[in-house]
Amino acid sequence: MKKLTFLALLALVGMFACKDDDNPKPSDGVDLTNIAYNPTPHELVIPPGFPSMNIPADNPLTEQGIDLGRRLFYDPILSKDSTVSCGSCHGPAGNFTDNKALSPGVGGLLGTRSSMAIINSGFLSKGMFWDGRAPHLEAQALGPVENPVEMAEKWDDVEVKLRNHADYRTRFRKAFGIENSNEITRDLATRAIAQFERTLISANSKYDRKKYQLDPDPFLFSDLETDGLKIYFDDQFGAPGAPVGHCAHCHDGGPLLTSERYENNAITEVASLADFPDKGLGALTGKLTDNGKFKAPSLRNIALSAPYMHDGRFQTLEQVIEHYSSGGHYADNVITGSITNLNLSAYDKQALLAFLNTLTDTTFVNNPAFQNPFH
Amino acid sequence: MKKLLLFLLVGITVASCGDDDMKTPVASVHLNMRAVYDGQPLVMYQAYTYPDGSLVRFQTFNFFISNITLLGEGDTPDAELSEVEFADFSNNTTLAEAETPQAWHFEEVPTGTYRGIQLNIGVPASLNNADAGNLDADHPLRQHFTTHFWSDWKSFIFVKSEGIYDLDGNGEFNGSDQGFEHHPGKDEALTQVTKLMPITLAEGGTFDLNLVADLLKIYVKNGDALDLSDPENSNVQQASDLPLMLYLMGNWEQALSVE
Numbered sequence: 001m002k003k004l005t006f007l008a009l010l011a012l013v014g015m016f017a018c019k020d021d022d023n024p025k026p027s028d029g030v031d032l033t034n035i036a037y038n039p040t041p042h043e044l045v046i047p048p049g050f051p052s053m054n055i056p057a058d059n060p061l062t063e064q065g066i067d068l069g070r071r072l073f074y075d076p077i078l079s080k081d082s083t084v085s086c087g088s089c090h091g092p093a094g095n096f097t098d099n100k101a102l103s104p105g106v107g108g109l110l111g112t113r114s115s116m117a118i119i120n121s122g123f124l125s126k127g128m129f130w131d132g133r134a135p136h137l138e139a140q141a142l143g144p145v146e147n148p149v150e151m152a153e154k155w156d157d158v159e160v161k162l163r164n165h166a167d168y169r170t171r172f173r174k175a176f177g178i179e180n181s182n183e184i185t186r187d188l189a190t191r192a193i194a195q196f197e198r199t200l201i202s203a204n205s206k207y208d209r210k211k212y213q214l215d216p217d218p219f220l221f222s223d224l225e226t227d228g229l230k231i232y233f234d235d236q237f238g239a240p241g242a243p244v245g246h247c248a249h250c251h252d253g254g255p256l257l258t259s260e261r262y263e264n265n266a267i268t269e270v271a272s273l274a275d276f277p278d279k280g281l282g283a284l285t286g287k288l289t290d291n292g293k294f295k296a297p298s299l300r301n302i303a304l305s306a307p308y309m310h311d312g313r314f315q316t317l318e319q320v321i322e323h324y325s326s327g328g329h330y331a332d333n334v335i336t337g338s339i340t341n342l343n344l345s346a347y348d349k350q351a352l353l354a355f356l357n358t359l360t361d362t363t364f365v366n367n368p369a370f371q372n373p374f375h
Numbered sequence: 376m377k378k379l380l381l382f383l384l385v386g387i388t389v390a391s392c393g394d395d396d397m398k399t400p401v402a403s404v405h406l407n408m409r410a411v412y413d414g415q416p417l418v419m420y421q422a423y424t425y426p427d428g429s430l431v432r433f434q435t436f437n438f439f440i441s442n443i444t445l446l447g448e449g450d451t452p453d454a455e456l457s458e459v460e461f462a463d464f465s466n467n468t469t470l471a472e473a474e475t476p477q478a479w480h481f482e483e484v485p486t487g488t489y490r491g492i493q494l495n496i497g498v499p500a501s502l503n504n505a506d507a508g509n510l511d512a513d514h515p516l517r518q519h520f521t522t523h524f525w526s527d528w529k530s531f532i533f534v535k536s537e538g539i540y541d542l543d544g545n546g547e548f549n550g551s552d553q554g555f556e557h558h559p560g561k562d563e564a565l566t567q568v569t570k571l572m573p574i575t576l577a578e579g580g581t582f583d584l585n586l587v588a589d590l591l592k593i594y595v596k597n598g599d600a601l602d603l604s605d606p607e608n609s610n611v612q613q614a615s616d617l618p619l620m621l622y623l624m625g626n627w628e629q630a631l632s633v634e
Contacts, residue, residue, distance in 0.1 A: 051508025051520045125518065233527040249556065253521030254505055260521040289420050289468050327550065332420060333434065336539050336554025337609060
């Protein structure tokens with residue numbers, strides 16, 4: 001019996017010895033299994049009139065995932081010198097833009113395009129960026145980190161920084177159930193960011209109250225705003241000589257206010273289709289007739305996200321309206337059925353502007369759940 | 376599609392109750408569609424001659440087809456191939472692209488003798504509302520919700536035909552020419568098209584159904600072409616444009632043919 005106990009003990013010690021050899025060194029990551037993994041599903045409230053949101057099956061929304069995503073979104077840890085976060089170029093006050101024509105990245109370097117609003121982006125299905133090159137939010141979030149004029153960092157290094165960060169280790173565990181800090185990857189980080197972005201839903205402008213919440217107040221819209229709406233939607237019921245703006249042909253999509261069309265809206269004067277300084281969609285597809293085409297973005301909260309267009313060339317909405325009224329610069333790929341000299345009167349322009357201002361939803365930009373958690 | 380599934384389900388149930396050898400025999404139908412202008416492959420951004428002798432050019436041509444159904448003959452019941460599909464020729468900017476048909480493959484179509492195909496141009500009334508935006512991500516009406524749902528009318532745009540007409544007749548296009556944007560779409564504009572032809576589906580076989588959509592023919596009624604020089608005819612988007620909308624939609628029976 002004694003012999004047996006001794007042998008058993010010996011075997012046990014041997015086992016431990018072996019186990020000891022296998023023990024992870026600090027660089028092998030930190031075991032996280034003692035932290036509870038119990039994610040809470042997040043129920044998205046889809047407002048009336050909205051289409052369904054395209055949520056990938058492998059990235060369901062959870063409170064823990066959204067919270068992690070919000071932190072990553074606002075944390076300059078994703079940039080090379082810890083100076084730039086996603087939020088630097090996509091701040092809530094500016095409708096998740098930075099209100100600059102071109103956005104300074106690490107070291108103050110400027111890119112060639114203006115920051116885009118992130119608003120109801122989870123509902124979009126025809127590509128991210130001005131040229132639609134990223135298929136969805138997860139793929140989009142990979143880009144800025146390694147972009148030399150944005151965050152100028154390597155994802156390999158970001159992964160190391162996050163793995164060495166005790167708070168993030170816990171948060172990745174709670175959001176995704178990883179068992180070891182080494183399982184923190186760019187894939188999970190971008191999934192978390194995408195979860196946060198999918199919660200950025202805006203549905204509470206005056207326009208929403210009129211059209212989708214069916215507010216019974218007959219005076220909710222002024223006459224000026226109503227006339228602007230009619231110009232925007234070409235809704236003139238045949239009144240002779242009534243102004244039409246054709247705006248909704250590219251900026252409708254129901255409450256999303258983007259038709260997700262990639263078009264040349266005639267802002268750039270070129271001798272030929274080959275001459276666009278930024279070829280936009282054409283650089284992607286290689287088709288000459290796609291040159292100068294950019295995404296027609298959502299006009300929701302547009303009053304808050306000046307300056308305008310992919311290069312931020314227009315400072316004010318008045319300038320934008322002036323552009324559309326004139327019809328801009330003809331090129332062979334402009335849809336001249338919509339983009340043409342509209343002959344808008346001074347009153348029409350005022351009305352259109354008044355309507356665009358009804359698209360402002362301040363409850364969205366002030367929503368506490370969307371603000372920088374480090375402030 | 377739903378009907379077809381039901382049919383199959385019933386078929387399978389029946390088969391499993393009875394004789395083990397009894398299975399609903401099925402075949403494949405490949406629906407192929409090309410777009411042309413006056414019989415020529417429709418290449419976007421390429422100039423064509425309009426019946427009045429002026430040049431015309433297109434940059435968008437797409438439409439919904441719905442309730443695509445094979446019409447049964449004799450004992451063969453009708454078979455619905457699909458509830459809604461989206462046909463889009465707007466990216467055909469080369470001849471090779473224009474000559475390549477858009478194809479839909481319908482597998483497991485009950486065998487039998489059919490006398491033709493019937494389909495609607497447009498979106499059926501039951502689906503023609505904002506709720507269609509809640510369909511599955513890969514449903515054509517969800518996929519094209521943002522581009523084709525016209526919220527002011529609470530209707531999908533059934534057909535988009537966009538282009539430019541050489542108004543000044545100088546043989547090239549410029550900013551003073553007449554752009555047009557024809558976007559019909561309203562329940563009353565849903566148009567049924569029927570093409571009668573013998574279709575025999577044998578078990579395990581594949582039947583190729585080749586359709587051709589001639590864009591010019593949408594603009595011609597009884598030999599008269601729509602006057603594209605008239606700015607009144609340049610857009611279909613106001614309630615007052617209903618007559619023009621019905622004119623354009625009413626020409627689809629002749630615009631669609633089987634080859």
